[in-house]
Amino acid sequence: MIDIRDLSLTYQGPKGPVEALQHINLHIEQGEIFGIIGRSGAGKSSLVRCINLLNRPTSGQMIVGGRDLLKLSDSQLREARREIGMVFQHFNLLSSRTVYDNAALPLELAGMSKAEIQKRIDPLLKLVGLDHLADRYPAQISGGQKQRVGIARALASNPKVLLSDEATSALDPETTRSILDLLRKVNRELGVTVVLITHQMQVIKQIADRVAVIDAGRIAELGSVIDVFTQPQQAITKSLIDEIVPQELPASVMQRVQALSARLTAGTSGQLLRLSYAGESAYEPILSHLIRTLGLDLSILHGQIDEIQEQTFGSLAVYASGEAVKIESAISHLRSSGVVVQVVPVAAPVKG
Numbered sequence: 001m002i003d004i005r006d007l008s009l010t011y012q013g014p015k016g017p018v019e020a021l022q023h024i025n026l027h028i029e030q031g032e033i034f035g036i037i038g039r040s041g042a043g044k045s046s047l048v049r050c051i052n053l054l055n056r057p058t059s060g061q062m063i064v065g066g067r068d069l070l071k072l073s074d075s076q077l078r079e080a081r082r083e084i085g086m087v088f089q090h091f092n093l094l095s096s097r098t099v100y101d102n103a104a105l106p107l108e109l110a111g112m113s114k115a116e117i118q119k120r121i122d123p124l125l126k127l128v129g130l131d132h133l134a135d136r137y138p139a140q141i142s143g144g145q146k147q148r149v150g151i152a153r154a155l156a157s158n159p160k161v162l163l164s165d166e167a168t169s170a171l172d173p174e175t176t177r178s179i180l181d182l183l184r185k186v187n188r189e190l191g192v193t194v195v196l197i198t199h200q201m202q203v204i205k206q207i208a209d210r211v212a213v214i215d216a217g218r219i220a221e222l223g224s225v226i227d228v229f230t231q232p233q234q235a236i237t238k239s240l241i242d243e244i245v246p247q248e249l250p251a252s253v254m255q256r257v258q259a260l261s262a263r264l265t266a267g268t269s270g271q272l273l274r275l276s277y278a279g280e281s282a283y284e285p286i287l288s289h290l291i292r293t294l295g296l297d298l299s300i301l302h303g304q305i306d307e308i309q310e311q312t313f314g315s316l317a318v319y320a321s322g323e324a325v326k327i328e329s330a331i332s333h334l335r336s337s338g339v340v341v342q343v344v345p346v347a348a349p350v351k352g
């Protein structure tokens with residue numbers, strides 16, 4: 001659906017050129033919800049605004065629905081943009097127009113008749129849950145409702161792609177959830193490809209199928225949301241998911257590990273393991289199998305079980321003690337069962 005090829009964007013800033021995007025390559029499939037995450041200034045807005053050429057890349061290609069947007073004439077580009085809706089962080093509604101008239105604006109501008117507009121907007125307001133507020137003005141509705149108007153307006157011209165530029169950043173967590181649920185409904189019921197940018201992993205976790213992490217104008221990491229959560233590769237990704245899956249274990253856990261390793265008897269060793277898994281495999285039978293068959297002691301020290309898009313996702317810190325060779329077998333068994341295992345180095349206990 002969207003092919004971004006070797007795309008770069010340099011702004012001419014007051015203090016000289018700013019290389020906001022450098023050699024971006026991304027392929028976004030039709031019908032997926034694709035998240036782009038990064039810290040402030042990473043280049044998220046610059047990138048998403050290249051997808052409808054609100055920003056014109058300095059070099060590279062932006063292919064949407066098979067057409068290279070940079071090669072289109074002005075009138076062809078206007079037509080192509082009708083297939084790409086956009087929602088904004090601050091909604092961008094016209095205060096002098098009602099909910100209905102705001103949603104209808106793109107169709108009015110396209111010269112559609114009133115009857116045709118109504119045929120399109122009535123069901124759209126229903127879809128976004130605002131049919132009962134059609135005559136209200138923006139000042140008379142909540143932030144979440146304003147964003148619903150923004151979504152209805154973005155969908156008015158029946159686009160194939162919906163771009164969301166921090167659509168939930170100005171909203172509280174509860175409203176954020178309901179707007180993200182609405183975006184998912186739009187994706188599933190209308191088959192619209194959604195590209196969303198955000199600085200919050202929570203947003204990615206709730207609705208994205210795949211995610212690209214952008215850092216200093218480059219794609220730092222790319223993968224399915226489950227893979228990125230269970231096996232983050234880059235420091236920037238680890239720091240972004242830290243709020244959901246703490247990357248460092250708390251000091252109290254490390255103290256317990258010290259205490260457990262001080263109690264090891266001769267001929268046994270101990271390893272601190274961080275385990276993460278997603279999907280079908282569940283820890284309980286795997287861990288009890290290890291205890292039974294290998295005779296290991298496993299102490300669960302820290303952990304959480306959560307859900308990413310209806311898939312179970314868990315993260316555990318476990319201290320395994322027993323014969324070194326058996327611990328190695330346990331690690332192999334866990335890995336072959338689909339569990340991601342990270343061996344955490346532990347400082348030797350201070351003898352005293």
Ligand SMILES: Nc1ncnc2c1ncn2[C@@H]1O[C@H](COP(=O)(O)OP(=O)(O)OP(=O)(O)O)[C@@H](O)[C@H]1O
Nearest residue numbers: 011012013018020039040041042043044045046047
């Ligand atoms: N019009 C502009 N002129 C010059 N530099 C710009 C312009 N717009 C953005 N930049 C710079 O380009 C870089 C990327 O900015 P961009 O707005 O894309 O980042 P972002 O990830 O969306 O950040 P935020 O989350 O804070 O909006 C930043 O260094 C920014 O200062």
